Amino acid sequence: MKFGVVVFPGSNCDHDAYHVVSKHVGQPVDFVWHQETDLSEYDAVIVPGGFSYGDYLRAGALARFSPVMRSIREFADSGRFVFGICNGFQILCEAGLLPGALMRNAGLHFVCKHVNLRLENRDTPFTSEIETGKVLSIPIAHAEGNYTCDDETFNSLEENGQIVFRYCSADGEITEGSNPNGARSNIAGICNLDRNVLGMMPHPERACEELLGSNDGRDIFRSLTKAMAAAEASA
Amino acid sequence: MKAKVFVTLKPSVLDPQGKAIHHSVESLGFAGIGDVRQGKYFEITFDPSTDINQARTSVERIAKDVLANPVIEDYKVEVEA
Numbered sequence: 001m002k003f004g005v006v007v008f009p010g011s012n013c014d015h016d017a018y019h020v021v022s023k024h025v026g027q028p029v030d031f032v033w034h035q036e037t038d039l040s041e042y043d044a045v046i047v048p049g050g051f052s053y054g055d056y057l058r059a060g061a062l063a064r065f066s067p068v069m070r071s072i073r074e075f076a077d078s079g080r081f082v083f084g085i086c087n088g089f090q091i092l093c094e095a096g097l098l099p100g101a102l103m104r105n106a107g108l109h110f111v112c113k114h115v116n117l118r119l120e121n122r123d124t125p126f127t128s129e130i131e132t133g134k135v136l137s138i139p140i141a142h143a144e145g146n147y148t149c150d151d152e153t154f155n156s157l158e159e160n161g162q163i164v165f166r167y168c169s170a171d172g173e174i175t176e177g178s179n180p181n182g183a184r185s186n187i188a189g190i191c192n193l194d195r196n197v198l199g200m201m202p203h204p205e206r207a208c209e210e211l212l213g214s215n216d217g218r219d220i221f222r223s224l225t226k227a228m229a230a231a232e233a234s235a
Numbered sequence: 236m237k238a239k240v241f242v243t244l245k246p247s248v249l250d251p252q253g254k255a256i257h258h259s260v261e262s263l264g265f266a267g268i269g270d271v272r273q274g275k276y277f278e279i280t281f282d283p284s285t286d287i288n289q290a291r292t293s294v295e296r297i298a299k300d301v302l303a304n305p306v307i308e309d310y311k312v313e314v315e316a
Contacts, residue, residue, distance in 0.1 A: 058304055065301075094304065101306040108251050148248065148307060182249070 001228045003029040004042040006072070006088075008063045013049035013085065013205065020205045021046075025221045034066040043228045044081035045072060047088030049141070049203060059102060059144040060090030069095055079231070081125060081224060082197040086142055089189070089199030098192055098199045099157065100149030106182025110143040114213060115180055117188055117202060118168040121161045124191055125227030126198045129219050135172045136165075136216040138202040140180060145201040147183040147190075157190060165189035165200055236281040238294040239313040242303045243274035277302055290314055 003021045007014045014031060021029040032045070039045060053062035063069070069091075076082045076097055084092040092098045105111060117136040119127055130136070149157070157163050165188040169178045179186045181201070189200030204217030244250050250272050257271035279297065281290045291314045303310040 057302070061301070061304065093306075099306075101304055103248070103307060104251055106249065106251050108255055150247075150306075182251075 001027055001043050001225070001232055002041055003027055004032040004039060004045045005029060006032045006034060006045060006047050006068055008034045008050070008052035008066060008091075010052045010054055011048050011050035011087070013087075013203065016203070016205045017046045017048045017085070020208045020217070020221060024208045024218060025225055027225065032068065034063070034068045037067050037071045039068075039071045039075045042075070042080070043232065044083060044224060045075060047072070047082065047084040047091055048205075049086030049088060052087055052091060055087075055144075058090075058094065060087060060092075060094040063087075063091045064095040073097060076192070076197050079194070079196055081228065081231075083126065083224065084197075084199035085203055085205065086140075086145075086201055089201055090144060092197065092199045097197050098190055099153045100147055100190070102144050102201070103146040103148050104144055105142070105146050105180070108143075110141070111145070111180045112139070112141040113180070114139045114207075115188070115202060116168050116170055116172075116178060117165045118172050118174065120163045120166055121191075123161065124164060124195045124198065124223075126191070126220055126223050127164060129223040129226060131219075133172065134216075134219075135168060135170065136207075136219070137214040138204055138207045138217055139213075140202045142181070142201055145181040145183065147181075147187040147201075149184060154184060157187075160193055162190050162193065162195075163187055164191050164198060165202070236283060236285055236287065236290055237315050238279040238281065238290060239315070240277040240279065240294060240298045240302050241274060241311045241313075242277070242298070242308050243310070244272060245307060245309055248307050275302070287314060287316055
């Protein structure tokens with residue numbers, strides 16, 4: 001089992017993701033430069049946070065045209081795992097691998113703080129190891145995390161269990177006050193219909209060490225690793 | 236030959252930046268302003284030899300595929316000979 005961490009010009013959470021996979025997940029991992037098109041040796045690809053292409057035009061809009069993105073689409077179509085974090089989530093939306101878009105935060109500010117997340121769907125490869133009802137404490141750091149989509153898309157996300165994480169209060173209530181960016185229905189993370197592509201604004205790779213205030217992010221990486229092992233065993 | 240592309244947020248999409256600008260404009264004393272919406276403007280220059288219909292087709296595609304995100308934005312294209 002092997003992870004790839006994609007590196008665009010302007011990615012800046014690539015080393016955090018690499019560190020977590022190598023040190024805490026304990027699996028082999030490579031950096032994958034955005035010009036690369038061969039992903040055949042990987043079982044999961046992380047599209048990390050940062051400011052790819054300086055967020056020019058729109059966050060994630062230009063990264064979508066990097067050569068690696070065509071391969072990531074084929075990679076996802078083949079059923080392997082794609083995990084977009086923060087700017088990675090924005091890129092996956094721009095590329096059409098996930099529905100909707102991430103707009104400027106409703107309060108206009110760049111928000112950098114720990115938020116509480118409620119797990120909305122445990123039946124995904126990224127969340128199977130999270131205890132039911134557990135509220136995760138994971139940091140956000142973004143100015144464009146305001147998830148938006150039309151009513152039709154929203155209804156299909158709900159019906160198909162594609163809303164994976166919502167911003168919530170410390171006791172797991174979905175409240176307006178716990179929504180840091182104005183995201184529709186407090187959405188913090190969604191998956192595709194096949195559930196092998198996840199995008200989320202919060203940074204689980206920054207919440208894998210007690211020293212950093214939380215290790216709740218490990219639950220997500222542990223779930224993913226388990227799913228990768230299961231996929232490998234059935235291949 | 237020059238093409239102009241105007242990208243605007245769909246009317247249904249909240250524009251917090253436009254709201255902040257609106258607020259600032261009002262605080263300067265300008266009255267009677269109902270709303271401010273922020274958008275983007277692009278100028279694309281073609282070689283003079285380019286066929287105008289070809290240019291129009293190209294700009295439409297550029298606007299749709301790159302300059303605007305159809306989930307949240309509309310666009311308008313003008314091509315001048």
